[in-house]
Amino acid sequence: MDRIAGKAHTKHYQKGAFLFRSQEKDDALYIVNRGKVRIYRLSDSGKEQLVRILNPGDFTGEWTLFNPDAVHEEYAEATRDTSVCMIQQHDVQEFLKEYPAISLKLLGEMSQRLEKSARQTAQVAVESVITRLVLFLAENVEPEMGNSPTITLPMAKKDIASYLGTTPETISRKFGELENEGLIQQLSGKRIKIQDLDDLLLYSE
Amino acid sequence: MDRIAGKAHTKHYQKGAFLFRSQEKDDALYIVNRGKVRIYRLSDSGKEQLVRILNPGDFTGEWTLFNPDAVHEEYAEATRDTSVCMIQQHDVQEFLKEYPAISLKLLGEMSQRLEKSARQTAQVAVESVITRLVLFLAENVEPEMGNSPTITLPMAKKDIASYLGTTPETISRKFGELENEGLIQQLSGKRIKIQDLDDLLLYSE
DNA sequence: GACTTTTCTTGATGAGAGTCAATTTTTTTG
DNA sequence: CAAAAAAATTGACTCTCATCAAGAAAAGTC
Incomplete structure (x- = not known):
């Protein structure tokens, strides 16, 4: 566990600042420590669609983590003063290989999020x-x-x-x-x- | 690898048959071998929303896999004669613990699916x-x-x-x-x- | 507490898309 | 290949919801 702790950085964002923007190259995992982060998307015509809100304990960035070359399409904006724990892709991969049980936890979280997303799509659609x-x-x-x-x-x-x-x-x-x-x-x-x-x-x- | 092969069952479904239905207790991973499977949801008013289509090589069932107690809300219907490889939750977990690299692959697949789902939600919404x-x-x-x-x-x-x-x-x-x-x-x-x-x-x- | 900014509310209007119904086309099946 | 079933098309009508505009309320700031 110390191994990963050594690789993590803590970053602070003021209200209104972006952890990342659509199209930006970025391959870190962000875990919210304190504050609140809005994750949203923009359509071509500029309308936004809120994807989810991150509170302390929630994380984001898993997309670029496992698909390092692809660009992501989301905006992550701190809606109040926020501090996050930031871990680079490479370090996370190492960590997961070392502690396989964590992958299972992560898979559980991801499948929950996927379920929620699918449900939301269905609701919005019909x-x-x-x-x-x-x-x-x-x-x-x-x-x-x-x-x-x-x-x-x-x-x-x-x-x-x-x-x-x-x-x-x-x-x-x-x-x-x-x-x-x-x-x-x-x-x-x-x-x-x-x-x-x-x-x-x-x-x- | 033989270990997991021993635990897997092959099942056949005729056109129109269901691999599983919403609310049914079920905790297997299904990997499509041959055929085609529609995954969809039903709204309260009975309208359906297609979530995705499984072709050979695609899988489903990850939700109940990592959240064994919860019920799922999707229908999986074979739209032509289909054969799937079916693995029980417990065996998959064992397998993943033994071969951690597979978890990483799986995480990659899941995050892609999550990205796609989020994009679809945004599109349908705005x-x-x-x-x-x-x-x-x-x-x-x-x-x-x-x-x-x-x-x-x-x-x-x-x-x-x-x-x-x-x-x-x-x-x-x-x-x-x-x-x-x-x-x-x-x-x-x-x-x-x-x-x-x-x-x-x-x-x- | 006064000022500014953001969010929320309310009204009028119009367009996009759903529904119902009937027909045609395509696909499936014996 | 013919019959049956499923899918696709077209028209007429309706309605939910987005848009624009303006004002009220709430929240944040000095």
Whole structure:
């Protein structure tokens, strides 16, 4: 373990700085220590699609890691002051050869991410916006509480819009619709009260 | 290598048979030997979204492999007579521990698939159908030829529709549109002639 | 706390794409 | 090769959602 620790660098990024940009050559693995990082893509026409948000403990960069020659197409932007642990491709490969069990862990993580991505593709492709929003809310309820939970949106509404492949205007209207139907209540800030989770899920058809 | 060969079973599926269905407990890795397999998902409302098509050499089942307890949400259907090599979760894990280099290969494959999935999500989310179709065609040109290539559609148009998150009717219309614009010619069967690849790509805005 | 900036909301309008239905073409099968 | 099944096409209609614009609210900054 010390071997790899010796190869890792800690880097700090201010809010708004990029860990990497699309098309840039880069072959490091980034593990977030502190802060928050948005991973997104840009279409030809300049519209962005949020891929995911990295919180402490999350990592990115596995693409270039195992496909060193190819360019990647994502942007990684620190949305607040962030520190990351950065390990070069070569060192990671060495490390994985030495500790095969880690590869299995990594494969597990990757397959989860793949599953999530496939699910998101399917949702964006075939579900209406209201359904996507409901499913998004359902995925983000804190598991603790019962059937009438209060949730905290994990990102700004404009980011939810981007993540769900729609616009802030539409998201705003859909939240309004859910509130009119008595299914949710928008409390202050990012807090949302769900009246009845089952009812909410039933609404998405 | 013999160790794993001993653990593998060969199974045959007739056209229309399922290797597995959504929600079914299953923890095997499937490697396609011969034939063709459609991997797809169903929305609540019953609409399907094609995730990918497996040809000989391709594999699936990695999800349950590394997340044995979770249920998967995909359907794997043989679209012609198919034979697969099937290996149980436990045996794969043993095998990977014994040959760590394979894990690295697998990680490479998974990260490519993840990249492709993310790209597809982004496209379905923010691009118009005509743009998605053009990008799909561009991705499927055989690399050999110059700027006026002939391509063979890798799947039925209805599957392209499903893959691109739209309907057969719309795909049919968009192909017609491209043909009217003089950008492509639909030859017999699944063969398409592209007049000028650059022009085609420029059209997608 | 006042100012600036970003995010969110609301309205009006239009276009892209889905749905339903009927026909034609292609592919499959015995 | 003929019959059956599946896939593709075309037309008419509808509707969800994006866009543009303008104002309100919230968050961040000095």
